Amino acid sequence: MSAESLLVKTNTSVILTGETLYYQLYCLSKTNVFSDISEIAYVEVINDKKESVFKNKISLKNGIGSGDYFIPTILKTGNYKLIAYTNWMLNNSTNNFFEKDFTIINPFQENINMVIDSSYNKVDVSQDKAKNSSENILLSLDKEKYSKREKASLIIPKTLDRGNYFLNIRKIDHMSTNTNNETSNANINLNQEIKILPETRGEIITGYIIAKAANSSLDSKIVTLSVSGKNFIFKTSKTDRNGKFIFLIDKQTSTSDCYVQLSELDKENYTIVIDKNPSPDLSNLVFSKKTFISAKYLKAIQERSLATQVENVYFSQKKDSLIETDNNDFFFQPTEKKYNLDDFERFRTFKETIIEIVIELNFKDYNQVPSLYLRDIRYNITQSPEPCLVLVDGLQIQDINALLNYNTYQIESISVVDRPYCYGPKIFNGIVSVITKNKDFATIYNDKNVLKTTILRPEPAKVYFEPKYNTSSNLSRIPDYRYQLVWKPNIVFKNNDMTIPFYTSDISGDYQISLEGITETGKYVHFYKTFKTE
Known part of the structure; x- marks a missing residue:
């Protein structure tokens, strides 16, 4: 170039x-x-x-x-x-x-x-x-x-x-x-040594993870980024041996708040840092x-x-x-099955709604945490050892205790991808995407392992x-x-x-x-x- x-x-x-x-x-x-x-x-x-x-x-x-x-x-x-x-x-x-x-x-x-x-x-x-x-x-x-x-x-x-x-x-x-x-x-003319990547396909967001304990591996950790809202963005990345990761955002939204987290069992053992933009x-x-x-x-x-x-x-x-x-589609479309909850009898809690309406899912503990799994409705068996990727207004939820007693009258729809889905460096064992009526679940969600930060977004x-x-x-x-x-x-x-x-x-x-x-x-x-x- x-x-x-x-x-x-x-x-x-x-x-x-x-x-x-x-x-x-x-x-x-x-x-x-x-x-x-x-x-x-x-x-x-x-x-x-x-x-x-x-x-x-x-x-x-x-x-x-x-x-x-x-x-x-x-x-x-x-x-x-x-x-x-x-x-x-x-x-x-x-x-x-x-x-x-x-x-x-x-x-x-x-x-x-x-x-x-x-x-x-x-x-x-x-x-x-x-x-x-x-x-x-x-x-x-x-x-x-x-x-x-x-x-x-x-x-x-x-x-x-x-x-x-x-x-x-x-x-x-x-x-x-x-x-x-x-x-x-x-x-x-360009310098002989190229230090800064060009943003050829959209915005580049970079960062790194820091291990809280010595000798902990920084390599091959899955990091996710969410820009929550109506037209949400969800991205995945894998760290290199130095713990560095990079996201490419190729979708326009006006929201600048973003949420970054490790999608790992030992996520609490690391700290996430977002790099400043080069200037x-x-x-x-x-x-x-x-x-x-x-x-x-x-x-x-x-x-x-x-x-x-x-x-x-x-x-x-x-x-x-x-x-x-123009780009208002979510990354998993059109492979999902969508449940508009207004088309069904409403149940008070999220757990009751899943059990009674969303037949592709069931509950099971994963690492002693309640989780959602795909099940084969023909044989009533769980399909995979790992739980589904759960998104609420685009924000990844790794502990669904925050959802179990959530008022489902505030939920607009639940979409399910009922098969393994490869997205970036990870294969997720199905996807559950919950959209709330106000598209504001991220503002009330609190998880100490999620880094909330603000990124500069392109002017619409x-x-x-x-x-x-x-x-x-x-x-x-x-x-x-x-x-x-x-x-x-x-x-x-x-x-x-x-x-x-x-x-x-x-x-x-x-x-x-x-x-x-x-x-x-x-x-x-x-x-x-x-x-x-x-």
Whole structure:
């Protein structure tokens, strides 16, 4: 595998607390075409003390991803860096992460550390437009001026090169700083010694076990990981001779709580440790000590801050939509037999329910602990010496005493795989999967041998809010103080005419349309157009 790099583009380089920073990621090969190596990227915001104040994990599909960061009011005014990297990039000899400068302004902060630059020159929009007239040919609008809350139509002709683009439409406030630099992706090469594995098929979670007693074996121990919930994840791994294990998570969920445990009789003799995510060396980052903002901008900052506060008050009416993932199947499907308990007469306890309804199972002690076993209903005999794998909302339960008196009115279904099932390094003697109505059994389950931890999960894909005043009367009495009219990532263009509608807001002024992206041949392109709202 060759080296790769990241290119990150944002909606602005100057942002206020209370606003959202949007970003688009392109993972590129040495020839600047989309890289197919990594499926996971990391984005961090670094302050001038070289501390990470935000970290996000981004799913990459065919080298492309996107995300956002709501700027909290706890951040101080100053210069920040947005860095981005993949695990595979950390093996580069140089340029092992992307960096981009940007400025955060906190209007509520006293003693803002900014240099007041009185040499203020307003940008002439018409001159900007003329200078890039050759590029402007590509973008056209149905009008050049719009009223407030009027529908506009952006037309992108089929002459645009095939590729992946993002659309950014926001108010021009002429706010410029000295923080508009980003790293170059040229001359990337891998180190001869590869230390960090690439996340080529999903997220990698690693860790190790520690024996509490000397001379205890660390080798070939089965470790399981559960991300509990409606769309649960269950993974298995086997330790090496040093006790190290690795999990590959290839399923998207929004849950970050996970449960790790040894699936062994002597599990209480070991301690489980999860490794920290690898990260780049930030010691060589260089920050400007001052934030350069013209004194003429102070009024504009106040107006923009007021607009942001109004927008945040009505956040609940303007929520973004999460895109549901397609992969909702459990690992054992479709081999199971499912019992929806509402289809049967309800019994008070779990034990009674198994005995009376789930005919493939019976109870038997295993190592002096009550356990569930498969039985051959033809001969009424137990099929195997080891018990079944028991999952409740995806969490492995090795001591089912926690279930015996559980209120089955809280159970939605019980699924059974009534034969040996090979999953990862272990063959389980059948599977019992219990799904509760609230999908929250893990929150009440307590086992000292289960490590509960939090892992960083990829941000779910979103469709960002855009009002539609022609179809929604609910928004007619709600203020619309948007400076950011449109942020639309991951636009795939395939040489067809494309029309993108949008609505102006209650904020008058000049707006800029930016269409940026990477063509299929690896060329970065940027087109823009301006219009007015009166």
